[in-house]
Amino acid sequence: MNRISIFLGLFALIIVGACSNQANEQKTDISIDRMIKYIKDLSADEFMGRKPFSEGELKTINYIADLYKEIGLEPVNGDSYFQEVPLVEVSLDPPKNLKLNYNNEEVDLSYANDFVVFSRRLQENIELKNSELIFAGYGIVAPEYNRNDYQDLDVKGKTVVVMVNDPGFGKEDKSNFKGNEMTYYGRWTYKYEEAARQGAAGLLIIHQTKPAGYPWSVVLNSASVPKLYQQPNDDYMSRCIAEGWITWETAEMMFSKVGKNLQEELDKASQKNFSGYSLEAKASVSFKNSARFDKTQNVLGVLKGSDLADEYIFYTAHWDHLGIGPKMNGDSIYNGAVDNGTSLAWMFEIARAFKAMPVKPRRSIVFLAPSAEESGLNGSGYYVDHPIFPLEKTVANFNNDLMLPYGRMKDVMITGYGQSELEDYVAEIAKEQNRYILPDPNPQSGMYFRSDHFSFARVGVPALFARGNNDHIEKGKEYMLEKERYWLANHYHKPADEYEDWWDLTGVADDAELLFKVGWKIANMEEFPKWKEGSEFKKVREDYMNK
Numbered sequence: 248m249n250r251i252s253i254f255l256g257l258f259a260l261i262i263v264g265a266c267s268n269q270a271n272e273q274k275t276d277i278s279i280d281r282m283i284k285y286i287k288d289l290s291a292d293e294f295m296g297r298k299p300f301s302e303g304e305l306k307t308i309n310y311i312a313d314l315y316k317e318i319g320l321e322p323v324n325g326d327s328y329f330q331e332v333p334l335v336e337v338s339l340d341p342p343k344n345l346k347l348n349y350n351n352e353e354v355d356l357s358y359a360n361d362f363v364v365f366s367r368r369l370q371e372n373i374e375l376k377n378s379e380l381i382f383a384g385y386g387i388v389a390p391e392y393n394r395n396d397y398q399d400l401d402v403k404g405k406t407v408v409v410m411v412n413d414p415g416f417g418k419e420d421k422s423n424f425k426g427n428e429m430t431y432y433g434r435w436t437y438k439y440e441e442a443a444r445q446g447a448a449g450l451l452i453i454h455q456t457k458p459a460g461y462p463w464s465v466v467l468n469s470a471s472v473p474k475l476y477q478q479p480n481d482d483y484m485s486r487c488i489a490e491g492w493i494t495w496e497t498a499e500m501m502f503s504k505v506g507k508n509l510q511e512e513l514d515k516a517s518q519k520n521f522s523g524y525s526l527e528a529k530a531s532v533s534f535k536n537s538a539r540f541d542k543t544q545n546v547l548g549v550l551k552g553s554d555l556a557d558e559y560i561f562y563t564a565h566w567d568h569l570g571i572g573p574k575m576n577g578d579s580i581y582n583g584a585v586d587n588g589t590s591l592a593w594m595f596e597i598a599r600a601f602k603a604m605p606v607k608p609r610r611s612i613v614f615l616a617p618s619a620e621e622s623g624l625n626g627s628g629y630y631v632d633h634p635i636f637p638l639e640k641t642v643a644n645f646n647n648d649l650m651l652p653y654g655r656m657k658d659v660m661i662t663g664y665g666q667s668e669l670e671d672y673v674a675e676i677a678k679e680q681n682r683y684i685l686p687d688p689n690p691q692s693g694m695y696f697r698s699d700h701f702s703f704a705r706v707g708v709p710a711l712f713a714r715g716n717n718d719h720i721e722k723g724k725e726y727m728l729e730k731e732r733y734w735l736a737n738h739y740h741k742p743a744d745e746y747e748d749w750w751d752l753t754g755v756a757d758d759a760e761l762l763f764k765v766g767w768k769i770a771n772m773e774e775f776p777k778w779k780e781g782s783e784f785k786k787v788r789e790d791y792m793n794k
Contacts, residue, residue, distance in 0.1 A: 715757060
């Protein structure tokens with residue numbers, strides 16, 4: 248390298264360093280008026296609740312693509328801002344009952360009252376026949392926790408019964424997984440995945456309201472509506488024939504049939520030396536599936552970086568909501584102003600802040616509005632499974648979802664606290680706003696696994712979900728607890744989620760400024776942020792980064 252090249256390289260680094268300091272020291276031009284306009288536009292009745300596969304989708308994705316272009320973001324897929332996401336909608340004609348056979352004594356379980364069941368398999372007739380029931384504790388295989396509930400169990404062709412959540416739930420002992428904080432191993436999605444890997448024909452999860460985080464009515468409602476999945480290569484024949492839940496009372500009856508007390512077995516399953524066993528019964532159930540294939544769109548724009556332009560930082564906020572549904576108080580349009588209009592506004596203003604900087608960030612910044620989050624993180628899941636930019640070059644993901652419009656907050660709530668170094672950078676910048684880091688006060692609910700950042704986390708990309716939520720700058724924690732409960736009860740996933748003139752978006756603006764500054768810092772440093780020790784995603788990242 249000649250002297251001129253060396254000089255130019257050093258000069259570029261000096262300029263970038265100066266701009267990094269500038270981003271941290273100066274208040275960013277985050278516009279609340281623009282945020283209000285985005286939210287009003289996207290939650291208007293003409294967008295029809297922004298449901299995938301609808302006319303509302305077309306309006307929404309074109310709005311976002313046009314806005315990306317106006318801001319100055321470049322398309323990422325040739326000359327297109329869109330990534331096509333092929334999905335399949337699976338509808339269930341539910342069974343009336345599930346039969347259990349105990350040495351020729353038959354017990355009929357009633358659908359909805361005792362159990363729910365469904366299947367991903369893309370075939371019309373679904374049948375589980377005389378499948379032996381096996382209790383496998385929590386259904387977890389976690390080497391980093393020295394746990395294998397399937398050890399010495401042959402579950403091929405059998406139906407596994409497992410507990411919801413983790414062995415550490417309800418306990419303060421952090422040496423038992425993460426104590427009361429749910430890990431991914433406690434999430435019901437993981438339990439279905441692991442049972443399939445073990446060759447099981449079926450999996451039934453024992454429901455309890457506290458460790459699940461929701462009552463039986465939520466399980467029932469979710470099971471009975473059509474489900475969206477990514478279109479598979481194998482018609483999902485690698486998944487269990489039947490996946491489902493049973494009530495606690497049903498499980499108590501099943502365990503009593505073999506002379507066991509369910510609560511005592513739950514306590515035993517929480518211990519490290521647990522061993523699974525047969526429940527001495529066979530299960531049979533049959534029902535019908537139907538499938539509809541369609542396509543939706545992710546919307547992406549990129550601000551190209553300078554000398555590290557082939558490395559990428561992602562900001563995400565899903566664009567979809569629930570569309571048009573049952574009438575409530577005379578209204579059937581589920582507008583989704585808070586969920587997720589607020590987070591889209593947050594992301595758009597961060598994009599403008601990056602674009603307004605006098606020099607480019609060293610790394611490229613990608614803004615992704617995924618589709619089909621409400622149906623199971625399908626849009627972001629498709630992206631990470633079919634990435635436009637290599638995962639080993641994807642540095643970090645910052646995601647937000649459902650930002651309450653009640654004003655400024657003292658806290659920055661980290662959902663999934665302790666997962667990655669990203670939260671350390673947030674803590675550093677939060678001090679400049681006179682704010683403090685607050686771990687999610689309800690870690691047992693598993694919220695870290697329920698929005699689009701998790702799609703990035705599961706493939707090893709450090710991902711952060713952070714926003715002010717719990718400690719109002721003037722009115723404190725009790726006020727926000729009351730407001731959050733009220734909003735969830737009266738607005739969440741209802742037509743009442745509409746923009747109102749009393750909204751105060753100063754807190755959302757603070758969060759946009761905060762996460763812009765954190766992103767700018769990471770975009771201009773040399774190293775990649777890492778997962779922390781104890782994260783279940785650390786090894787996933789290391790396996791492909793160290794090749």
